[in-house]
Amino acid sequence: MPFTSFKTSSQILRQYDIQAIKKDFIAFKQMQAPARLVEDIDFTLNNVDYNASEIAICESLIYPVLVQLWKPFLDTLVLHSHRSWQVEGELTGIPDYLISAASKYGIAVIETPVLVAVEAKKDNFEEGWGQCAAEMIAAQLVNQNKNLTIYGIVSSGEQWQFAKLHQAVFTQSVKSYSIFELDKLYSVLYAVLEDCKKQITG
Amino acid sequence: MAFTQFKSLGDVVKMYDLTQENGKFINTKSNVIVPLALQEDITFSIEQDGLFDISEAAICENYIYPVLKSVWKPFHKTFLLWSHTSITADEILTGIPDYLFAKRTKFGTSVVGPPFCIAVEAKKDNFEEGWGQCAAEMVAAQKLNGNTTNPIFGIVTNGDKWEFAMLEADVFTKETGFLTILQLEMLYSVIHNLLNRL
Numbered sequence: 001m002p003f004t005s006f007k008t009s010s011q012i013l014r015q016y017d018i019q020a021i022k023k024d025f026i027a028f029k030q031m032q033a034p035a036r037l038v039e040d041i042d043f044t045l046n047n048v049d050y051n052a053s054e055i056a057i058c059e060s061l062i063y064p065v066l067v068q069l070w071k072p073f074l075d076t077l078v079l080h081s082h083r084s085w086q087v088e089g090e091l092t093g094i095p096d097y098l099i100s101a102a103s104k105y106g107i108a109v110i111e112t113p114v115l116v117a118v119e120a121k122k123d124n125f126e127e128g129w130g131q132c133a134a135e136m137i138a139a140q141l142v143n144q145n146k147n148l149t150i151y152g153i154v155s156s157g158e159q160w161q162f163a164k165l166h167q168a169v170f171t172q173s174v175k176s177y178s179i180f181e182l183d184k185l186y187s188v189l190y191a192v193l194e195d196c197k198k199q200i201t202g
Numbered sequence: 203m204a205f206t207q208f209k210s211l212g213d214v215v216k217m218y219d220l221t222q223e224n225g226k227f228i229n230t231k232s233n234v235i236v237p238l239a240l241q242e243d244i245t246f247s248i249e250q251d252g253l254f255d256i257s258e259a260a261i262c263e264n265y266i267y268p269v270l271k272s273v274w275k276p277f278h279k280t281f282l283l284w285s286h287t288s289i290t291a292d293e294i295l296t297g298i299p300d301y302l303f304a305k306r307t308k309f310g311t312s313v314v315g316p317p318f319c320i321a322v323e324a325k326k327d328n329f330e331e332g333w334g335q336c337a338a339e340m341v342a343a344q345k346l347n348g349n350t351t352n353p354i355f356g357i358v359t360n361g362d363k364w365e366f367a368m369l370e371a372d373v374f375t376k377e378t379g380f381l382t383i384l385q386l387e388m389l390y391s392v393i394h395n396l397l398n399r400l
Contacts, residue, residue: 036239047278048271049311053286053298058259059267060285067264071246082259094257107253 003093003138006130013170016137020170026162028191033182037068041182050157058096058119061157061179066097066117069189076197077114078102085110091138098135099193101200113139114196117153125161128154129172136165148199151192160185162192205297205342208334211376218341220374227368228377232391240272244386255361262300262323265361265383270301270321273393281397282306284314295342297335302343303397317343318400321357329365332358333376340369355396364389 006012013020041064044050050060063081070079080098096119101112116135120128132152139150152163158180162173177185208214215222247254247264254264267285274283281303290296300323304315320339324332336356343354356367366377381389 040239043275043278049282049284049287052284052311055259055262056285056287059263060271063263078253080256081254081263082257084257107251107256 001091001134003091003095003131003134006134007127009126009129009133009170009172011130012134012137018137018165018168018170020172022172022174024174025164025171026173026188026191028187031183031187031190033186034068037064037186038182040064041179045179054119054121057157062097062117062119062155065179065182065185065189069186069193070099072190073193073197076102076200077193078107078110080110083110085135085138087138087141091134091141093131093135095135098139099196110142112143112148112200113150114148114199115151115153115192117155120154120156120159123156125154125156125159129161129163132163133165133170136163136170140165149195151196153192160188162188203294203296205295205299205335205338208338210330211333211337211374213334214337214341215374218372220341220369220372222374222376224378225375226378227375228366228392229395230388230392231395232387234391234394236387236390237272237275240268240390241386243268244383248383258323258325261361266301266321266323266359269383269386269389270393273390273397274303276394277397280306281400282311282315284317287314289314289317289339289342289346291342291345295338295345297339299339302339305400316347317354318347318352319355319357319396321359324358324360327360329358329360329363332360333365333367336367337369337374340367340374344369353399357393366392 044060048060050056084094086092095116097117099115100110103109103111118128118132132154136150136152146167150165154161161176164171254260284302288298299320301321302317303319304317307315322332322336336358340354340356350371353368353370358365363380365380368375
């Protein structure tokens with residue numbers, strides 16, 4: 001089934017018998033976002049009609065944030081954008097963004113996916129989480145290791161929500177974070193990527 | 203009909219009875235400096251060894267949009283850069299140009315003004331189809347401007363290779379040759395000079 005066919009997270013969580021809880025789970029230390037990212041996002045928020053299209057939201061807000069955050073983790077993590085992904089014929093589709101381990105096979109394969117990020121189409125977070133949860137479960141299936149935590153992000157560009165999947169528990173963060181508080185958002189994302197890296201390097 | 207139904211430049215010039223010429227109209231004179239941030243971004247993208255060529259979206263995000271946005275920044279008070287926003291000139295000339303530059307109107311970012319430059323991502327490196335789509339969007343732009351005297355510019359790119367054209371009255375001039383992303387300074391200047399003409 002395509003990821004987008006899941007319209008709520010509960011639909012897919014029930015299908016895979018995964019417990020859902022709500023709890024703030026990200027411990028982060030306050031950091032400062034790089035100056036050039038701050039400048040770029042500030043320009044965008046003030047001058048770009050980013051809500052004109054879904055693609056505009058991705059390329060002017062979500063992607064610039066993700067790519068800057070990825071840069072310190074280049075050696076261990078790979079950021080894939082809108083790459084089609086087929087998981088054993090069962091779950092399939094195009095995750096907006098996916099972070100996986102750097103593979104010895106180069107970019108040809110998606111190895112050990114640990115994070116997926118979904119743009120909330122028309123600000124619909126409920127549908128966004130349906131799709132994101134499906135992609136997180138797909139990642140867990142690929143990894144064949146339920147002890148590996150899979151992170152999920154749903155973002156409207158302005159608002160960012162987080163969840164994690166560990167074993168058979170899906171934990172959704174109560175708090176959401178805003179692009180208007182970029183330092184905090186950067187800090188939270190950094191903590192998540194740091195954990196992705198730690199899991200991969202062991 | 204929609205822009206994407208024009209599969210080649212020939213489809214458009216026949217339908218709208220345009221004269222097609224090849225020529226040199228772009229201005230490669232470089233009197234601007236490429237911002238360091240853009241230079242870094244593009245170098246970084248190229249260094250990722252094909253990772254960003256995997257999807258059309260990645261090409262837009264890592265090459266096309268950063269270049270267009272960076273060139274646009276000094277002009278942002280006069281022009282707006284629109285991404286994947288629909289325009290309609292009539293029932294045939296309608297659809298979603300990948301990118302367009304338009305004069306700011308009093309409606310700000312809520313209404314697309316008359317476009318004067320269109321940029322199209324060549325899907326799967328197919329420049330022939332890319333030009334069909336771009337030329338149709340340029341004709342639409344000309345209609346939306348309500349006059350044929352102002353030139354309309356068009357860009358088709360796969361991120362790596364950048365081609366240019368101009369529509370002035372009923373003459374469609376395709377720039378001979380192309381630029382590549384590796385010639386970033388020249389590419390930046392050429393697009394800057396296009397915006398500066400207006």
